[in-house]
Amino acid sequence: MPLIGKRNLVLLFVIKLLVIGLFVSGCQEGTNKSPVSALFTGLDVNQATVDLTTLGDDVAKHNIVGTVVSQNTGEKLANIAVNLYYESQLAATTKTTSDGQFYFAKVPSGLFDLTFFSPDNTYASATYILRVLDNGTTAPANPEVKMAALNPGQIKVQAKIEGEVMMAGTGTKLANINIELESNGTLISTALTGSLGQFSFSNLGTGTFIIRAGKASNYEESQQPVTIRDDGVVSPRYTIISLTAKPIENFSITGYVRSQDKQPIASLKVEIYDDQALTKSSYAPTYTTGEGKFFFQGLKEARMYFLKANSGSATNMSEAFPVRVMENGSTSPAVSEILVIRDDKIKTHEVSGKIFDAFTGGPLEYVAVKIGNGSNSLTDKNGKYTFSDLLPGTYKIEISKFGYESMDASFQLVQNVDGTAKTIPATMSYPLVHNMKTGYGSIAGRYVDEITGAGISDLVVRAYKWGLVTKTAWRVVGSSTVQVTETDWQWSDDVLLTSRTSNTGIDGIPDLKGSFKLTHLAPGHYLVYITTDLTKPISIGEYRGGYFSWEVPNKVATFKTEIRGLQVDAGKTTYWTNYEQEYK
Template identity: 25%
Template sequence: MRNKTTILLSLFAVICMVIIGCSSGSNSSLSGGNWVGLSGASATVNYATLTGIITDENGQPLENVYVRILSASMVTDSAITDSTGRYQISMPSGVYTVTIQRNGYASVIEEVVLAAEEVKVYSTSISTAAAPTEPVNANIIGTVLLNATSEVLPNITVALMKDGKALATTTTTTEGKFIFQNYTTGMYSVSLSDADNKYVPTTYVIHILNDGKLSPELPKLYLSARTIEEEDTEVYYDKVTGTIYDDFSKAPLQYVKCSIKGIGDAVSDLNGKFVFDRKFLPETYDLTLERNGWTTLTTSFTIRQQKADPTKTEMVPATLTYFLSQNPETNKGAISGRIVNEITGKGIPGLIVRLYPYYYESFTNVVSETVDGKVIEREEIIDGWTLRGNPYPIVSTRTSSDTDSVASLSGSFRIEHVEPTTNERKYVVYVGVANTGLIATETVRSGFKFYVPDSNNASQVHCFDDVVVTKNITTYLHNFDLPNYDSPY
């Protein structure tokens, strides 16, 4: 009896061990590991590697190309090419669709088959996309580096914002890369920080242009390691501000990107003013000013302790005022103008000026009518100029104020790098007060919608709705007809 009991207990123990073994095996990860089923057989997930180099049509390697791989069962992964155009992705064996995307280039979609433990090389070239007729969405891809050594920084928190609103957050990869997908044109703030608080939080500005490209094209964002805690020193300069003007018209320049390496970016507002709202330790800082259509300016300023009172600081120069020169581009046009008080003849400063595209559209409408008892159909052409719904300005600026050197330029404005008009596209130039924009009125003709400038816009001072631009020529606009007035343009 004792032997039977012993045998039964031993058998029970073996069964329990098998059950426990099966249970623990079912919780094992399938990712790159083994698991044991009831049969005791070992199943292995064998990964393959997809790698290659992405180039342009001239064979030059392209950085920041987004490579995405997707299976029919929605297994997916992605990578971003480095400065040599190289990428690498590891996935289980199978059939995948590979999508290659880069801002300003035509996408490529291919099917690849990955065998177990295979290292498959898939390299391809992508071609520059045709110039878009409307604003194009884009991916915001960049690299985060250490300011002192330019080494890439992984695990940095990257937050995307626009107009003060948080849009998305991500973390940099082991290569220091980050991506935000499919965003519309405009100015975006990218804030960098880290969980361990080893680096000074920094904000940069990235601009998605109407053609879907980024400015800067290959964003490299720098973080500085914390060396001196700002709260540990009483000697610092609080908030750096400055103003930027167009050198030609003396009008304030909006949307100028102002960069201080290791500190971050700021963007000039409608009055040409930029602000770095943080504490600056005593040292010399390099400042770069950039805007499409104007020559980039690199300058510097110094924060130093005052000789009379070393506990206080001062900035040299004391006022940061800069004038950017236009950078003419072959085969592009320009628009200059002046808005004056038609009674006094004096220029009106501080008005907002915005440029909008105006499109010609044509529709074919089939009209039925009865003639002599018979129904006859004929085609009717419905055409006209339209703002295409909620209009989006290509660029904004302000009319200039009087200056000591050029008082006659008050009320002047200038817009550079304008695409020449065609039979299908011309421009509307809106001039208004405060931070306002063009309002479109919807009109319906035979069921087709057209959008034209609203003449009842209370904020509008003047609207030029038939502006033609010719390559290498400046189009001059004014809201007056004064005798003996000699245009400075």
């Protein structure tokens, strides 16, 4: 071997020994101060450190929160190494989250230096100086650190369009407004505004987009162009769309018919006239509900109308009742109340029931029970409540007691040919669930024979999660391939809870045949599926006119019914029945 070759080998061996020696000597147990850690975090191997926790909780009691974004595209950067320095000494390290946020807890007031490093060297390192004030705020407030790309041409633009929709003139934020995103005349995504009118579209490339708002709503449609530049900058950065209310084309009048003692009159014919003489009518009559309420909808003009309640089996015809409909859709008076004189000898009925603890079956005393005509009752020591002087009709019932989930339900009062009355459901007993778990709710209900009102026992009741799902895919639209996005409801086929409708209760416990309860459910929407046996449904695709299918349960041979979108609220029991519940 030539002498020069041997020398090179010896030199290479010596270099290897030096590297190993430096690595071993640089590693300190229990620290990140080694050449390897310095490589990944950007730290100086010999950098002094300070432990802020030694300052005590009364001094180190503040937080530092900020965001790291791309200077080129505005994208929030994840997995960026962040070092915090206090008085020129390293105090803490962290990495940014998936939404670009970094967080340091238990820091004192004072001046801090921060350094930022990209582990994959996509972005140039950056520094930032901020001050934590004695009151815990930072200057600058809401720090945002921008890191420049080392090779901008290699960064794929994935921008986000954000904005909100409000009512023109008032600035009121508009919820549940349909938003459509178009590119080159092709619809590529849709969204609904949130409770504060906000919307967003993510993972968008460069180009010019059109945002359309207000389709199929009570507002005139409006559109706004948005451009995403090659550097990822969105212009305008935040899109505000103002919608103008459409002119009202159909007006309505709502009111009640009551007797001289303020009792509602059900199933009474109410007519609407164009003149005070009650000779000309342009609209069909309507009838009062069980709570004495009536509606006239689809009125074409804003002007004066005259109402008349016809005579009933035990009531006289009313006088003409004037109502003015305004151009903005309001009425004067706001709610019409037509007075009729009722024969005091008319037959009314009494309704009673029991309220009990859903788990023990024991009666509940001092439960507040209210029905839609304004009547109130409190249960006695046996859990019993009673309402008198009720006319046939459909009533809403509200039940509440401190420490229990409140419940809203309804019932029908039907008069038989012989003058007696029955209720649907046949028994007016309801369970209340003890509110043992804060922030959770329940579903309760009853499945009955709709003719007799009697409950049907031993049905299998299952609860599934019912939620909004967003699907995105590439689809061929015309001659182009575009990314389309849709959001709709579908089920999750994992059974959350299973129950059965109950049999007839024993002595001392109310008859709850056909009733069921599903308790301690997190707030949200659910699908309830009822069958006559334990056969489980499977998931099938349901098409609703868009690009995607949505998962729903199939109807097994023993299927009875399913209820989609039952909403559960914290501290409340959502009550469902299969009998008629329509009340106004």
